[in-house]
Amino acid sequence: MKQDTVEIIRNVLEDLKNRWGLEDIPGIEVEIPRNGGMGDIATTVAMRLAKPLGKPPREIAAEIVEKIKEQEADLFESVETAGPGFINFRFRGEFLCRSLAELLRKGRPALRTDTGKGRRIQVEFVSANPTGPLHVGHGRGAAVGDALCNILKAAGFDVQKEFYINDAGLQVRLLGESVFARYRQILGTGAPFPEDGYRGAYIESIAKEIHDRYGDRYRERTFEECGEFFTEYAYRMMLSGIERDLRDFGVVFDRWQSERELHLQGKVREALEELRSKGLLYEKNGATWFRSSRFGDDKDRVVVKQDGEYTYFASDICYHKYKLERGFDTIIDIWGADHHGYVPRIRSVLEAFDLPRDKFRVILIQMVSLLRHGEPVQMSKRAGEFITLREVMDEVGADITRFIFLTRRADSHLDFDLDIAKEQSAENPVFYVQYAFARISSLFRQASERGIRIEDAEAGAADLKMLAEHEETSIIKKLLQYIMVVESAAHACEPHRITYYLQELAGMFHAYYYKYRIISGDDRLTRARLALCRGVQIVLEDGLGLLGVSAPEKM
RNA sequence: GCGCCUGUAGCUCAGCAGGAUAGAGCAACUGACUUCUAAUCAGUGGGUCGGGGGUUCGAAUCCUCCCAGGCGCGCCA
Numbered sequence: 127m128k129q130d131t132v133e134i135i136r137n138v139l140e141d142l143k144n145r146w147g148l149e150d151i152p153g154i155e156v157e158i159p160r161n162g163g164m165g166d167i168a169t170t171v172a173m174r175l176a177k178p179l180g181k182p183p184r185e186i187a188a189e190i191v192e193k194i195k196e197q198e199a200d201l202f203e204s205v206e207t208a209g210p211g212f213i214n215f216r217f218r219g220e221f222l223c224r225s226l227a228e229l230l231r232k233g234r235p236a237l238r239t240d241t242g243k244g245r246r247i248q249v250e251f252v253s254a255n256p257t258g259p260l261h262v263g264h265g266r267g268a269a270v271g272d273a274l275c276n277i278l279k280a281a282g283f284d285v286q287k288e289f290y291i292n293d294a295g296l297q298v299r300l301l302g303e304s305v306f307a308r309y310r311q312i313l314g315t316g317a318p319f320p321e322d323g324y325r326g327a328y329i330e331s332i333a334k335e336i337h338d339r340y341g342d343r344y345r346e347r348t349f350e351e352c353g354e355f356f357t358e359y360a361y362r363m364m365l366s367g368i369e370r371d372l373r374d375f376g377v378v379f380d381r382w383q384s385e386r387e388l389h390l391q392g393k394v395r396e397a398l399e400e401l402r403s404k405g406l407l408y409e410k411n412g413a414t415w416f417r418s419s420r421f422g423d424d425k426d427r428v429v430v431k432q433d434g435e436y437t438y439f440a441s442d443i444c445y446h447k448y449k450l451e452r453g454f455d456t457i458i459d460i461w462g463a464d465h466h467g468y469v470p471r472i473r474s475v476l477e478a479f480d481l482p483r484d485k486f487r488v489i490l491i492q493m494v495s496l497l498r499h500g501e502p503v504q505m506s507k508r509a510g511e512f513i514t515l516r517e518v519m520d521e522v523g524a525d526i527t528r529f530i531f532l533t534r535r536a537d538s539h540l541d542f543d544l545d546i547a548k549e550q551s552a553e554n555p556v557f558y559v560q561y562a563f564a565r566i567s568s569l570f571r572q573a574s575e576r577g578i579r580i581e582d583a584e585a586g587a588a589d590l591k592m593l594a595e596h597e598e599t600s601i602i603k604k605l606l607q608y609i610m611v612v613e614s615a616a617h618a619c620e621p622h623r624i625t626y627y628l629q630e631l632a633g634m635f636h637a638y639y640y641k642y643r644i645i646s647g648d649d650r651l652t653r654a655r656l657a658l659c660r661g662v663q664i665v666l667e668d669g670l671g672l673l674g675v676s677a678p679e680k681m
Numbered sequence: 682g683c684g685c686c687u688g689u690a691g692c693u694c695a696g697c698a699g700g701a702u703a704g705a706g707c708a709a710c711u712g713a714c715u716u717c718u719a720a721u722c723a724g725u726g727g728g729u730c731g732g733g734g735g736u737u738c739g740a741a742u743c744c745u746c747c748c749a750g751g752c753g754c755g756c757c758a
Contacts, residue, residue, distance in 0.1 A: 153698085155698070157697075157700085158697090159701075160696090160700095160701075160702085160703085160704085161701075161702075164701070168700090168701090170699095170700060173700075173738075173739085176738070177737095177738095182738085183738070208701075209700080209701045209739095210700075210701075210738060210739065211700095211738080212700075212701065255758070257758095292758070295757095295758075296757075296758075297757085297758055322757090411756080412756090413756050414756095415756095424683080424684075424754075425754095427756095428755090428756045429756095430756085431756040432756055433756080435756085437756065437757090437758095438757080438758055463685085463686065463751090463752065463753090464752055464753065465753080465758095466684085466685045466686070466752075466753065467684070467685075467752090467753045467754055468753090469685080470684085470685095490685085490686075492686075492687085492751085492752090493751080493752080533693095533694080533695095534693090534694070534695090535694090535695085537686060537687075538686085538687065538694080539686095539687075539751070541693075554720085555706075557720050558706090558720075558721090560720085561718080561720050561721075562721095564718075564720090565717085565718060565721085568717075568718060569717060569718095572717055573717090610697090611697085614697050614698085615697085617697085617698070618697070618698080620697085622695085623695090623697065626695060626696095626705085629705080629706085630705085633705085636721055636722065637721090637722065637723085639717080639718095639721080639722085640713090640719090640721060640722040640723085641722080641723090643716080643717070644717060645717050646717090680718090681718075681720065
């Protein structure tokens with residue numbers, strides 16, 4: 127729908143270019159008019175041409191319309207100028223039927239586009255420290271990141287999903303110390319608990335597990351002697367737990383990048399050497415600094431501490447450089463919004479390496495506030511009291527959780543009410559969309575008893591011209607908009623646009639279903655309507671798939 | 682103090698890469714189940730898009746100042 131229209135406009139502008147003495151054709155933007163009465167699709171190109179041509183937009187629009195009418199009479203029922211210089215297009219019924227038939231014949235592959243042109247995008251998300259279980263905020267990042275990747279793939283990008291593991295440095299060591307202390311407590315030979323140690327119950331259960339397997343083997347040892355064992359053991363446990371939680375949440379990464387590996391492979395040192403050779407490192411107060419302030423950061427940053435240890439920023443310098451060296455056209459980082467101060471720092475790194483800054487995008491995920499009975503659930507990470515993603519999944523289910531995470535823009539706060547999430551009420555939009563899918567499945571179950579199969583709806587046997595009700599043409603048009611929605615969601619990196627679209631489509635279907643009889647005494651009409659329902663079902667299934675939410679046949 | 686995000690209907694939020702008369706759900710009120718799943722549908726009311734200035738054919742959208750809320754601002758991660 128979009129491509130057809132844009133192509134036609136482009137051809138016409140190509141013709142008019144010389145008459146106008148125009149150098150370049152501007153980007154042709156089409157949009158869906160807010161008010162359906164205005165048309166099916168509209169372009170603002172005449173208004174954009176007003177300035178370069180020095181002519182009133184309506185006049186330009188009129189010229190374009192005339193030309194389109196000469197050349198493309200069969201696609202559009204009407205093409206007209208409107209308002210300040212819009213050109214509104216209305217498609218012929220035959221075009222809509224043809225498009226629906228194509229969707230039915232090809233199925234979900236018809237919903238893919240190639241706007242990404244196979245460009246390689248890497249999305250790094252979750253990347254939770256392996257020092258504790260995933261909490262709800264991580265879950266939101268996982269849902270957004272995974273859906274975004276699905277959307278980018280659907281829009282024709284070549285996508286890699288990566289989890290960056292902060293397995294070097296102080297925090298994992300602190301994890302090991304915490305477990306060690308709990309282990310000693312089990313033995314009754316209390317070791318001092320580290321001041322900033324991890325206090326969650328999961329620490330005790332790891333200690334217990336070590337005790338069950340190894341008994342008092344480490345009774346007489348100090349942490350200096352056996353810390354590596356405890357750290358390694360605990361970290362492995364945490365990481366596999368994270369992986370398991372993510373898998374059960376429907377998120378599987380293509381690649382897990384270990385920070386420690388970057389150090390061991392000497393990549394961190396190499397990256398810093400490169401900066402040094404560019405004259406961008408200097409020594410001060412016994413530490414090594416990076417001149418990030420030259421590239422828009424607030425101040426310079428330490429990369430090697432006084433004690434000789436690398437900072438996390440040092441590995442991040444290396445990591446982001448390394449990611450771009452792996453040949454991605456774009457790298458997207460998804461961070462918790464509390465890390466936003468880090469953005470200019472990483473940008474400064476890319477500039478320092480002469481890497482284009484527009485190759486790097488950050489999506490910030492705002493906080494999730496968990497509510498129960500409308501009251502905030504108290505959480506204290508320090509005391510180890512926080513609601514884990516696992517608990518939420520167990521309580522309300524992965525589908526609902528994912529959907530709710532995707533009902534807001536990433537950068538707005540989200541109140542997640544566990545009670546409402548569990549309720550199967552109208553306040554819960556997941557069911558609304560899934561129910562539309564299940565209803566259609568049910569229709570086909572009934573139809574099969576009458577000898578009409580789902581394959582019949584797909585084969586193009588139905589006479590789609592019978593879909594003459596305005597609700598029916600509206601639904602077809604809505605189906606054809608899906609690709610545009612996917613493209614815009616990919617472009618803006620905003621998965622929630624799919625969520626909203628699905629709710630709208632489901633709403634149109636529910637209203638249609640209620641008003642009209644799908645399976646009736648009229649066999650031809652029945653087949654045509656089932657074909658339309660099948661179209662809706664294909665798009666709903668695809669959209670839910672992008673969000674990582676299941677499409678149940680029965681509810 | 683500096684920076685980032687947010688501010689749209691009573692509530693929760695959409696509003697797409699400036700576009701046409703700013704939308705949805707919930708809540709409130711009216712109605713619809715002997716009929717393909719009522720987890721549904723039809724309808725009514727509800728707005729100074731936080732405020733002021735600016736950019737232009739045109740601003741909820743871009744710029745600027747102010748106000749309010751959240752979050753950051755370590756040789757922590």
